[in-house]
Amino acid sequence: MTGTGSTSVAVIGGGIAGVSVAHHLLQVDPGLDVVLLEMEATLAHHTTGRSAALLLENLGTPSMRILSSASLDHLRHTPEDLVDAPLLAHRPVLHVGTVEQDEAVDRMLAEGIETATTPTIEIDIDEAMRLFPPLRRERVHRAIVEPDSADIDVGALHQSFVRGFRRAGGRIATSTRVDAATPDGDGWRLDTTDGPVGVDVVVNCAGAWGDVVATTAGVAPVGLQPFRRTAFMVDGPGLDTTGWAFAGDIDHQWYLRDDGPQMFCSLAEENPSEPCDPKPEELDVAMAIDRLNEATTLGIRSVNSAWVGLRTFAPDRSMVIGPDPDRPSFIWCVGQGGTGIQTSAGAGRLTAELAVGGSPAAVFAGLDLDEVRPGRFRSRQ
Ligand SMILES: Cc1cc2nc3c(=O)[nH]c(=O)nc-3n(C[C@H](O)[C@H](O)[C@H](O)COP(=O)(O)OP(=O)(O)OC[C@H]3O[C@@H](n4cnc5c(N)ncnc54)[C@H](O)[C@@H]3O)c2cc1C
Incomplete structure (x- = not known):
């Protein structure tokens, strides 16, 4: 041709x-x-x-x-003429840290002041709980919000x-x-x-x-270098999730957000892979569930669907x-x-x-x- x-x-x-x-x-x-x-x-x-x-x-x-x-x-x-509805829906991103993660919070704030294009703001624990109510309050030592983020x-x-x-x-x-x-x-x-x-x-x-x-x-x-990242859907808490943030661990140990009646969750890992159509590993999903149940009150027991994507980086x-x-x-x-x-x-x-x-x-x-x-x-x- x-x-x-x-x-x-x-x-x-x-x-x-x-x-x-x-x-x-x-x-x-x-x-x-x-x-x-x-x-x-x-x-x-x-x-x-x-x-x-x-x-x-x-x-x-x-x-x-x-x-x-x-x-x-x-x-x-x-x-x-290229879309039927807006591509963006506003959703703040919330990063939370435990007592042991103080340094990571300071690092993100310093980086925010130096280089961020949109605000990176430390908020108090009440505000963090309002943005993502299922968090276990006793584990949230500090929290940062990026208010200008969105779902695509x-x-x-x-x-x-x-x-x-x-x-x-x-x-x-x-x-x-x-x-x-x-x-x-x-x-x-x-x-x-x-x-x-x-x-x-x-x-x-x-x-x-x-x-x-x-x-x-x-x-x-x-x-x-492609890197694996595992994601999965679980049942949501059955609450009105309007206004909830995308919530994640400050050191990228897990993240999650509501997705209609379900919750979208990830282990947020970065494990090297060959180029391929990767499949989820049971151990990775189990590890993510453990971390999410430690960090939240969602009480996740089973997974509705799971997948892995390859995030590919130059050196x-x-x-x-x-x-x-x-x-x-x-x-x-x-x-x-x-x-x-x-x-x-x-x-x-x-x-x-x-x-x-x-x-x-x-x-x-x-x-x-x-x-x-x-x-x-x-x-x-
Ligand atoms: C869990 C997860 C969460 C992510 N979250 C975000 C996020 O929140 N925001 C964000 O911006 N990004 C996010 N990303 C990253 C984003 O998804 C990727 O950067 C992006 O999709 C890469 O697009 P691509 O077109 O380069 O790759 P791909 O979508 O993989 O497309 C490459 C295409 O090339 C085709 N191809 C390969 N070889 C050939 C060949 N020889 N002949 C013909 N076709 C070929 C493949 O079939 C494939 O369709 C996330 C990724 C993952 C895995």
Whole structure:
């Protein structure tokens, strides 16, 4: 399949990164011929479909935070023809610490004063209990709230990019795995499970498989490491949960929030994994239940459903965005880590702007491109 427009582009991966890049490519250059290739039968099957769906602006490296800020316009003022309802629902985030965790609370407050884009405020225990009533009061020694956070409707956000992309003439091929990419003249020949595809430019949005895709294209990997994170649903307390916060341990031992009549819970762990479709381990779920029952009065006994997602980081935990220095027609957009949903609009736009040889828009002011440059790991060797 060769593109019919002036330049043809294949975006590999139909998670939130891939659909945002595909949408933004056609926004920055409507003349491009863009196809999105996804190996699974449905889009968003992997990490994108397994997140905690939170917008927490004070999360991640400085470049991640700028990409989050650059995403706010799409999240808050999404063009009406791309969504049916608002993408954000306000929800404060509450971090609690026991007596033994005093230092961690001080660290988060100091970091908040120094670098936070939105407020990080210490609150008293009564206020913490009001924000998340099931907490065991005797275990809450100190508490911090980030009041400007929100839940993201991840399905609708993903769909907003798909709608924009399709309406601009983009094509999506599911059940199409890219097994190899071979340089072909100035472009690429992709061997896929649905036959060969010829394109001028490849964009690697393959999530946990980002280095696998690069290696099959003869491009040096950047050192991506996927980490497991377990999540599960349990019955809620049967109370009116209006106004409840997203609550978590200050040292990332657990977190949870209400989700309709259920509670969404996580062990918040970070265990290395190969790129794969990971399954929950009974021991991890049991450990999370123990911790949650110690910290709350929810009395969790059984789990309704459980899953694991892979949060994939580059070695310095910033994203990898832009043309490969050794193969400029191979573009990277990987290493989203734990902020790939909230940064998706910004990361997609930046990738598209760099892919067409443009400079970053004003919304990326303050972003040091060296922090996301794909060649940054190679130049150190
Ligand atoms: C438990 C958990 C909680 C999280 N909470 C949050 C949160 O609150 N807020 C937030 O912003 N982020 C959160 N994240 C992180 C976020 O989910 C990820 O950063 C984001 O989903 C990554 O998106 P992606 O498109 O890069 O990866 P993916 O969604 O994994 O997409 C990659 C796609 O590439 C496809 N692919 C791979 N190889 C090939 C190939 N060779 N050919 C064709 N297709 C291929 C895969 O099938 C997959 O669909 C969380 C993650 C987890 C696991």
